[in-house]
Amino acid sequence: MRSTTAGAATPAVAFHSVSRSFGDVLAVREVSFEIADGEFFAMLGPSGSGKTTCLRLIAGFEQPSGGRIEIHGDDVSGTPPYARDVTTVFQDYALFPHMSVGENVEYALMIRKVAKAERRRRAGEMLELVRLAGLYDRKPAQLSGGQRQRVALARALINRPRVLLLDEPLGALDLKLREQMQLELKSLQRSVGITFVYVTHDQGEALAMSDRLAVFNHGRIEQIGSPADVYDHPASAFVAGFVGQTNLVEGYLAQRLGGFPGNYAIRPERIRIVAPDAPVEPGWACIDGTVVSTTYLGASVRVQVAVEGGELAVIEQNLDGGPTRAGRGPGAVVQLQVERRHVQALAASAG
């Protein structure tokens, strides 16, 4: 594992209270963060949360309205995109339709006036890396979505940028292909050792691929951390709700399960359903309830349980098979138990 903090080394990308407004709309509000060299960094958030604007600020397509951006220690204010050592894989790939696959991949070298034979050799290598060898002469229009995606990757990587920016690169692919490309992208990143900055609204993708991720909301970063940090210790109700599923509890229920009044988040898979008279181990909280409904999800079953002061969702592994475990049907009286360390306190101002 790479270190999760920048440490002594110069970060690949650093934001120092960067803002960006479009007219009256503040898309990015005084955002500060650092991305370590060689890190796979995901920027996660709903649409309009400012994550894509941050990516475009790194690329140089947008200029900050305030603050400072550094790439490998250099202040890049006013540096045009073509003078920055970063490249982008666009959401819709933006392949040049009038050029062949090979010419697309070679573009950066052609601009730098690299000799034709050398260009062709390196394009061949890149196409091999993304497993598209032999498609040099095809036109982008003749390729499938997954193949276009790889051409875009090869084109962006050919000049060995120090930072690769990816803007929802898997958004247009179907689920199966997307999962396969996630693995490929991750192993590609390891083998080339380039810093990847990856924008996505898919929390599963961010958790699966990134070394660290930043959760964006309303132009701010709500939380930065490793996937396990963010999932297990969400800093706010927003993060808890956006990354994975969660039970947000307050009032009486919060007092009962958390021990103190406040706002808490509890992951549904951390709650276990036991018999009403089951003993409670030390360090655990418990509450009685009645099953309201069950939803069969294949690998797991989601059980809604009405308790005093609210309703809790529980996810149980589907260990027995069949739609519902015995004693879990609607109306069944059960006891819910959760270890107190999984009852996660949220910042008071969150929401």
Next chain:
Amino acid sequence: MPSDRHGARPGIALRTAALGGMLFLHVPIAIIVLYAFSSESKSFVFPIPGFTLKWFGVAFQRPDIREALLLSLQVAAVSTIVAMILGTLAAAAVWRSRFFGREAVSLLLILPIALPGIITGIALRAALNLAEIPFSFWTIVIGHATFCIVVVYNNVLARFRRTNRALIEASMDLGADGFQTLRHVILPNIATALLAGGMLAFALSFDEVIVTTFTAGQQSTLPIWMLSELVRPRERPVTNVVAVFVIAVTFVPIVLAFRLTRDTQDVAGSTK
């Protein structure tokens, strides 16, 4: 025939009407072409009394025709070049940026082709008089450029609107500056639309009569020469020979322009 592809054959009435329409449109043109080969020089008689190619020789011998043809070609060429440059720049500005009065600029550019030529002509003549600019080759070019720009502008703007803006960002991102992006990405993408627009502009300019009448002064372009020839004819078939020539010069670019834009629609459509 496209109608056959959809299965049902059109009824006899529809086919007769279509045939009638086609004949109505094209028989007069066929007659013009036919009379270019007639051996009778004073009047139009049908069928033509004899077939001859001599009028082609006569037409190319006459200095007034040669001058008119040369002027028309020069005017069309220069107007087309002016239109291609200004039309493309205007289309690029309207496509790329959002500025105050953008819609107005768009409308003003299209207006000259919507306005009757006679209005454009009178307006230009009045403006030229006011500015005390003498009529010359360049005043004809200015007159023609007003409607040639529109044709290029419309064609190129339509292509721009089908072009992914991210292509420009992708190019800049990969190290190309503005000029390199123009050369390697923008121009190749709009090339066929630009060429098609240019060809249509050339054809429009080549056979323009009305605006030219108001801006030409003493010179005559080929269409103006034909008009004067109708009023006081000398050798009738010579006019028809020139007409055949005008048909050829305007028809070829229009067909080419049609083919150019048709072929590229597939490409542009599949790479959204």
